[in-house]
Amino acid sequence: MKDGFPVTRTTRALNVERSLYYYHQKNKQVTEESFQGRPVPGFSLAQTGIKISDEQIEEFLMEAVEGEEGIYGYRKLTNYLKDQHKLVINPKKVYRLCEKLNILLPQRRKSKYPRRLAKQHTITASNQLWQVDIKYGSIEGSGRFVFLASAIDVYDRCIVGYYRGPECKATNITKMLQGALLRRGIHYESETSSKLIIRTDNGPQFVSEHFGRFCEHQHLYHERIPSKSPDLNAYIESFHSVIERECYQRYRFECFEEAYYRIDEYMDFYNNRRYHGSLKYLSPAKFYKLYSKGNCPQIINL
Template sequence: MGRRSPYPEKFRNDAVALYRAADGKRTYAAVAADVGVTGETLRSWVRQADEHAGRARGEVPGENRDEELIRLRADLSRLRKAEKGVAAGARDPAPGSGLFRCGDEDMTRRWNFISTHRAEFGTQRTCRILQVSRSGFYRWLAAAPARAERQAAEDLLLAEIREVHAAHKGTYGVRRVHAELRGFGHTVNRKRVERLMRRNGIEGRHLRRRKRTTVPDRLAPPAPDLVQRAFSARELDEKWCGDITYVQVGGSWLYLACVIDICSRRVLGWSMASHMRAELVIDALKMAVAARGGSVTGMIFHADRGAQYTSAAFAQVCAAFGIRRSMGRVGSSYDNALAESFRQGLKRETMHQRVFSTVRQSRLEIFQWLTYYNARRRHSALNYLSPAEFEQQHQKERRLTLAA
């Protein structure tokens, strides 16, 4: 009998679905790096899933026709609402708006006209009629090569900005795009990136209104607040925090519970279900403990006073692992600000102006975003490193300190 896997079955199934969604465009090693396992481990999970389903190796399961049709219709509706000028009844910009504002382009048009017609009408006469100086025109003419070189550099930078923005599914704003370019070795000013993005209509995503998920149990005894809004830690596994968020799937809801390491901002555990019972947060906590090797005695876990976190079942699981529970006040989002910030980023970057049509689609895209968040998404609180990069750097520095 083989050794039991330390990874939950739902996690393994989501990892297999993530590999299959790549449709052969990503290797086992590439997908496994995002998930946090080895390529051979992911390969064995895919093989086991194929054997369990009775399929030949390499066959990729797809959506049935009804699910695909529903998804495509939902995407089309979202695009019509989101894209400017595409929605029915879209009008032209009003006169006097920023689109028609006069500026340096007026002088540029004059210089271009003079340059085009000076052989026919003469430079002096054309400059006099257009009320510009000849010396200004000749200075503009002499600077033409430098302008062309500068414009070529702008076009190249804009292409790289678009590539970064598209690679992160349109979620990155100015600061993260700038950090990504700097990470690639480019020495570029943030204000220049901001100007190009604003001029070309490139922007990150913004959050919409949210649904209430924290329902406190007035009768359950609360735990003390051991964090006191100090969402920082010197070491990994010193403090964790957690929260519940929701995803709309057709006319129903899918709930997601996450556990985050406050030091590295890494999502250690998560669980998705169609209910908000205590098992939802217990499964996420157990996954986080397994990700850290099973030994987390003395660690602080901070959450809000939702009924799931104040339940006796959750308290028993925390006691079994030696975890110290901590809770903020009722109705104060600042008392769990880190988890709130993570939830906003998740909703902004995965659920922006959209409704998932199937549970399978929502699970796959959320799992994909969580692995992307841990492995590649740059975090402002980590000096624009990803959580995985930060943990590697933190552990390396700690080993050097111990060696010294």
């Protein structure tokens, strides 16, 4: 038929019904149209009903990403257009326009390490569960902060390791934990023999590839508490409240060196000399020395 042969003669020669040809032609046309998709209108409506061209919307988006809204992904930019420019627009269209303008934020990579939610454990000895968290204090008059990352053994309450510095990255925390493992003589040959649980919140340091790789390499079981549930990290939260009251509020840190000195001084006092009511009024270090193997009738469920 493409070469000009009549439909009737061709279908008769092929011994097929003419209606069959028209049926296939109709389906072919529908299929081709369906692949074309709905035409792009080239505008969106404002809440007042006025048409706003895509070119104008693109200008709105470029103005946004050059300002404070440069941190937003396409979903928040959609909300921005609705809020600031009163547009009736959906995220799919904003995504398409952002892709055209090359202003899409890079997509976050999902970690290959599993996210394990904190669950209840029965703790009967030292080195079964460590809680890790980050606290910061201010350097007087400088607008800068000193960060403190601490790991506490929930059974004997010892601060098994800590890091203090002007920044706190995942590498700083894993190096601190590596030192704590060495001091306590903890080394697991395989994941099946692992007994130590590391519990953290969902801070960027703890969800990072580096931290996940460290726990996998050391055969540690890393679990994270759900958001807005600091009570599941109660022991390290309690310690940070204590150091705030007994150290940070007692001294003014004029410089980083003074902050480091006071923190080191307090850590030595806390671990070795400070009486702890829930440890038979022993210091954490003394309690660990006497009862680390669980020969104390103390069972913790958390």
